[in-house]
Amino acid sequence: MKPWLHGRKPGDRRVRVERPHAPYFRYAGPGLLVAREAASRPRTPAGRAIARVRGMLFGRPLSIHEEITERLSKKKALAIFSSDPISSSAYATEEILRVLVLAGAGALLLSLPIAIAIAVLLAVVAISYRQIVQAYPSGGGDYAVARRNLPAIGSLVVAAALLLDYVMTVAVSTASAAEQVISAVPALADGKVVLGVGSIALITLGNMRGLRESGNIFALPTYLFVGSALTMIAIGVFRIVINGEGAAPAEPLPGAPEIPQAVGVLLIIRAFASGSVALTGTEAVANGVPAFNPPEARNAAATLAVVAALLAVLFIGITFVASSFGVLPVDEPVRRTVISQVAAIAFGNGSIGFYLFQTFTALILFLAANTSYNAFPRLAAILARDGYMPRQFSFRGDRLAFTSGIVVLSLVAIALLVAFGGDTHALIPLYSVGVFAAFTIGQSGMIVHWLRERPVGWKPRLAINLLGCAMTGSVAVVVLIAKAPASLLVGVIIPALVLMMLFINRQYRASAQHLAVAPDVVIPAPHREERVIVPVPGITRAVVQAVNVGRSIAPDVQAVLISDEPEEAAAIKQRWERQLPEVPLVIVESPYRALVGPMLAYLDVLDRTWPADREQPITFVVIPEYVARRWWERVLYNQSANRLRRVLIGRPHTVVVNVPYRREEEAQAEATT
């Protein structure tokens, strides 16, 4: 009887009705329930403790309704998408100089023409990507292009190359950021790897908390870097052109081998291949077109043009100032990056301007690493949805982040960083090959696209993509050869990733085929006979409960006792017949003391003795299980039951039923037994 609540007047009574579902679910329509946060809350003390720790580390769980879907203006988009490509200018010049310096001081003059040649390549790639943006405004970049226009293997190669590219972006950017910090604070030189790993850990934590590429977070450091870098270049150019300043011819690196002054073509090609790392990240805009304000494609194309122009100006500018002042990479006694030396020339070594610039450079490099935390998990999730990656990659965690993707990206990037000692120069050969492979296949997809669709004005567009494909393909081959043997590792990693994805896909397709139900089939009622086997160790409350559950499943119930002590077994049988007379107990003596083997053999014998003219029955093996109160007690119980369950899982026509007996049920059982 519910308590009545009295109103002001006699007879105005009311009853408050409980809504048991309310704390956990909300009705959203007929037959449709929406789970509330309380439904997902852990119920055990240990689970609650873990949830509290997770909450402190990663924040409270977010509902899908709380997802921020920010549309970006061109200014914000420029900040977000340019951090990856523009940050390449922090190390691209250094990569050229590291090659040219081997040929002597005179060769350094070639750095500017090489930088200009790379800028031309950048222009072709940027124009090609503008076409991708306009042709595929739904985003996805190279993977989307390849998936729609090329055979599956093509899109998988792109996907593998992009996954590698994203991992390398994290490793290279954090390594370079750590080097920028060390260039400003040489005392930290010994902690380069720790600095890089710590940065990755921080970025991972931020992304696990659901850090989004919010325009506001990105805008300030990106614009500060661009502004200060342009100022640095302007000061450098002013001093070179107006004041006529410049350095004496540079000395080779200490310990460098003697090389004739004549610069070989191979060295130029090698320098070009090294410097082409400047192009990494150019594809970022094409991947994120849907994030732009409408008209998305037009705004994305305009942003891409500005990003490419900025990158070209910064890259050529830094290279010009560096080569004019004879700046060389310094490794001993402490690593000093080329860009930090250019900053020291422009702002003054040890000046506030120098430290600010180094800070902005490190920040933009960290942001560049962070862009991969958006791209890698999303691509992995798309691949998982397409059945090429484990499904866990498509599940989003408490904070709406693709947790598995984030964790894998971090672990692989940290492994690379540690393996290469946090050395940007050593990591870069792995970086460029994957990027240019993705560029090339993306362009190939666009060629197929134009040939297939043939819209108005398709011929010039086809020509641009053909040129882009040829150039990026050539660069990919050059980088692969010029940067060997490190670059050859990519030639192993990408095919291995593709093979792994094909294998996963084959597994998923096979299981889907096995599990498929024809849509036009009406499922008939079950018609197979059922029998129940209850393996028992003796007579306990848990066994009685399991036997009763078995009786509720089917009338044909048999208890089976595997015993290596005949006298004890006989005593149990006697007691069984007295206390559970309606359920037959079969004793299987096991002189070799095995439990699982005789049990399986007994089930096999039952199957064989089943009449051949009748369909095999479903055998329910009902296993009694004692649930310990505390987690550490669990190791003391159910070990035999666990072993039996494991071997029965794959047995045909067999269903395993666990019947847990809880201590709380003790009092209830006392009353009945």
Place this chain on the structure above:
Amino acid sequence: MPDSNTRPAFHKAVLGLNGGPTDQLVVHLGCQLAKTAGAVLVAVHVVEVDWRHELSDDVSTGDVGASAILDLAEGIAERYKVRLTADLLQARDVGAALVDEAIELGADAVLVGLPYRKRFGGDFALGAVVPYVFQNAPCQVIVVREPVASSEDRGSAGSDQPRGKQRQEVTA
């Protein structure tokens, strides 16, 4: 959003919901007012129990419709990030139950909906609840009317108020 100059202030308001077309309007208005005032809302749905049943008979626990009315209100309040609790009541008289609940909870406002009936030329169906609440509630009463169907049909040109402002607030 209501005009801030004429906005009635309250700290706790009872929203009377009946599963009709005005429920959403009532909850939305309640949430808008509560959000600006930092107030608390209590959504109340009263299942009227006729004399064939005991008042304590369980007629609404399994009634998905009754729960869904309150769940809808909770869903809207969550979107507004407004604190809303829900009460499902059984009573002989809906109006009396609403007023008594408001008194017991110490509410300083009751919001109820006023549906518009299209039949017989169209009119507002006052029924028994709204007049009872007007007469007996010891706090302010806000009535949210359903948009006039004929005006809707004619389009906004024929309406005496612009679309989206077609609610009348009556404070008693």
